[in-house]
Amino acid sequence: MFAYGVFKVIYSPFKAFKEIIQNPKYIGPILIMILFVLASMGSEYARASKLYVQQTLPNTLDPYNPDPWTENCTMWISNAEITCNNDDYLLGHKSIQFSITNNDTIWMELKNIGQINCLSTDGYKNLSFCIKWINPTADPPQNASLYLFSMGTTDYFYYDLAELINQTKNDEWNNFTIPLGLDAEQWVNSSAQTAWDNVTGLKLDMVWAQSTRSNLTILVDKVYFQSGNFEPLINSMGNMIAFSAFNAVTTFCIYWMLCGMAVFIVGKMFKIKAEFKVFLIIVGYALIAMVVMQVLFNILYLLISPLYITVDAISPTSVLQTIILFTSSMVLLLPVWSIIISSIGVHTASDLPLSKSAVIAIIGFLPYYVLLFVA
Structure with a gap:
């Protein structure tokens, strides 16, 4: 199985988790994190290539002092x-x-x-x-x-x-x-x-x-x-790509640790005997949905028309509304896929019914939505 089931959890999660649970290793989630970082950097670059900022004096692109x-x-x-x-x-x-x-x-x-x-x-x-x-x-x-x-x-x-x-x-x-x-x-x-x-x-x-x-x-x-x-915003990116990579690593690790811990705690309430490492690996694989989300962002930015940003407005507004609707939908809905994958992983590791495994996964991913709305 290539890369310890990294891609198999997408198209055949039951078979993938049977193999993963038999020999749980962190390398799979780490590879997913690397893919997430690369996809995030790609979407940041693709986004910047479609944003054109009006030249002003002072420079509104100065991140430290735009005004x-x-x-x-x-x-x-x-x-x-x-x-x-x-x-x-x-x-x-x-x-x-x-x-x-x-x-x-x-x-x-x-x-x-x-x-x-x-x-x-x-x-x-x-x-x-x-x-x-x-x-x-x-x-x-x-x-x-x-x-x-x-x-x-x-x-x-x-x-x-x-x-x-x-x-x-x-x-x-x-x-x-x-x-x-x-x-x-x-x-x-x-x-x-x-x-x-x-x-x-x-x-x-x-x-x-x-x-x-x-x-x-x-x-x-x-x-x-x-x-x-x-x-073009891409001409002024500077350290934005490096910051995007750092932000992606930080985001992935926070969600991985918090959701992994939450799934572990709820799993223990359901008398699951598996150790914390198993739950952490299950959640790590489930976060492949975040990789898919960034890939979809890349595709979106490649397909849309350029956006022109002035001091007072962004045009065309139809493109801006499309971006807002698409990104907000993906951020809210794609983690549901992670919950489904986690449910299958918990079911495989514990032999609990899928319904109870789904409850564990849903509660376990509540930190994702809490952080999303707090941020």
């Missing part, structure tokens, strides 16, 4: 008090909060962002940001302005945000995407020195009517310059 401009208060200056809000944010771990007492104006400026090219074919085409304004009177700002500086603060592009900001609501996050470059006609430049290929900073200025002068708060998050180009 640096709204995580660091020192990058901003304002006429208001500046703090980091750790409770109300959209991306990363914080938003930048600007608070002022008894006033009708708040302005905020982001500095030291480098020289940003918004002109060439490879330049950035849009500026996106999210704002939440909080006013006790709930009145929206009367005027709102966006400035993009070119070199110094005296040379800038100006954009009137009043019409857009008046459509927003108090104490709600609002997303803005503003077109950039020569084709964006709503921008007004302050001088001939301004250049779209040399944007060095930005400023937001919001003004309320003097009659609504009050304690004002503005939260800012997800500030990005967006390119029209998309980069």
Whole structure:
């Protein structure tokens, strides 16, 4: 029997477990774990090959700091008090909060962002940001302005945000995407020195009517310059494959140990005399369903159309919904196959009726579903 019944438990589990129980060895489950790791690495690679991420500044693919401009208060200056809000944010771990007492104006400026090219074919085409304004009177700002500086603060592009900001609501996050470059006609430049290929900073200025002068708060998050180009995620994988392998080993071992221990304990309650090693090997073989699950994920990713990910959306949504439905179904249903295989293994090792063996296997695999929903 090839590889101690690794594949035979799929198509002939009764015969396979008769041979396995006669000479129980760990090499079979270990081979299954290796297959699971390889299949997991393959599905991670296949998934990355179908994901295209919009090029942004800052880089949203940075796993450690995907939203640096709204995580660091020192990058901003304002006429208001500046703090980091750790409770109300959209991306990363914080938003930048600007608070002022008894006033009708708040302005905020982001500095030291480098020289940003918004002109060439490879330049950035849009500026996106999210704002939440909080006013006790709930009145929206009367005027709102966006400035993009070119070199110094005296040379800038100006954009009137009043019409857009008046459509927003108090104490709600609002997303803005503003077109950039020569084709964006709503921008007004302050001088001939301004250049779209040399944007060095930005400023937001919001003004309320003097009659609504009050304690004002503005939260800012997800500030990005967006390119029209998309980069395959596979180009930025770096250590993702190695992490995928480590995660697969860890996942397999946790499920193997916990479910093996659970099946052993329940089996002892049914007076089964087999030692712990036998139960652990039975569960190890049963986890071949996890290998099949990863193989199916590989096939899914190879068949679907590419997904394009921007700061605000993933498209096409039909493909995303297919992935979510398929993966959630597999994660929930394929372990049932492991339960069936374990039932046959317990039945072979103990001569208990299949019905009682099934009860042992079902209870034994409860840790899988507990961990699944806890995670």
